[in-house]
Amino acid sequence: MAQYLAHTVNAQLFGLGAGTVGWILTMVTIGVVQWRIWVVSDLSIISSGYAWVGLWKVCFYSHTDLASKYSSLYCQMMGVSDSFVPMEIVAARVLMLVALVLGLLANASTLYGLRNIFFGLGKHRPIRLAFTIGGVLHLLASVSSLVPLGLNMQAVFTNQNISFPENFYMPSAPLQQHVGPAICMGLSGAILTVATGVIFLFYRFPSRRIHPKGQASGTGGGHDNPAFQSEE
Template identity: 30%
Template sequence: MALLDKANCQAVMLALNMLGWIFTLVSMGLPNWRTWYIESSPAPPWGLAYVGMWKVCSYEPNGLQSRPIACHRYTYSDAYLPLDILLAQHLLLAASILGFLGKRLIVMDLWRGYTTQLQKDTTCDLFFTSRILNITAGAFISIAVLCNYYAVINEEAIHFPPSFHIPYRPDRQEMGSTVYLAILAALLMLLSGLFTTSFQQPPQRPNVSPISQV
């Protein structure tokens, strides 16, 4: 029964980790971390821009449901990126790697538990390490969300290249919908790390030979 409780705990951790890891990857690729409303810009009037962690996309006015006019991806050599985006990029990338490693450790622990007899110390080490990785990943995503939040409320500007046709500061800006996906990813990662239950290795039955029983 104790072994079953441990397996159930690890299965829940794995499910939470998988969802959090997938949501982290998706949120990294989506552009709508910040929504910029450009209402008084010179021609061409783009009207709306979605500023993400790895790209920025511009949209036509009254065409929000259509495809973007243009998307521009960032590179590490782009000097115009502010510190908050650079920090969030590294935090999200690290969170995705830590989440993946945490998932691998949980899978390894489950697989070994079902196929071999593990020492109790080894099992606890894998279990504990995976929890630490998941909690750290969730904390990194949370910090990235906070960096984006403070940039929005402070109405920070970004000096995009002139070829982007996006002004360095919008008329107004707000949090984008991708932020809520990143918050969900952080919560799932933190729950995956904090979720635990007490378990004990089942007592090993002594090996008694048939001759001794007779």
């Protein structure tokens, strides 16, 4: 069965690769600080005129004594219990981590299905179940990513403020805001995850056995094998 089904999962192999890349992009997105880029007018402390707002910290370049002697980058962590953190960032912390876990489980499920196909370790039913569960989990992971990404994009487009404490040395409001590369990276990962989910959900077993050269067993004088007529 492994040789027979191995020729039907080329798209699924691509989907596994795309899902893995999407999961990696999601993981990187969580840690990158450039979610929202604030443009500030006062350059006395924020020397570059730009500050980066992420899920866990705020950073900017400064030529003052705020930065260490080894780097001009000044960062302040935003704690879980900090009340000034806006809801879109709080939601992103939770939902992006959920997306990371769902993506990991989805890749594990689809990898299990592909393993059964190539090593002939299972019948059609467990393979279909593994692909279905993996596809659904990939779609759920993409939704968990797209919701916080969309909320933070809306906050950027509407130029929403954040009331940072004084020790953050951030202005009360930015001159303007830009979507950071972290959001773009997260959107790319979510798109790949959606595509992967669709690929695995739409996998169908062939109705008859296919030889490696692509010729059905019923041609050339052969006979169809009834065992391969049913998806079960």
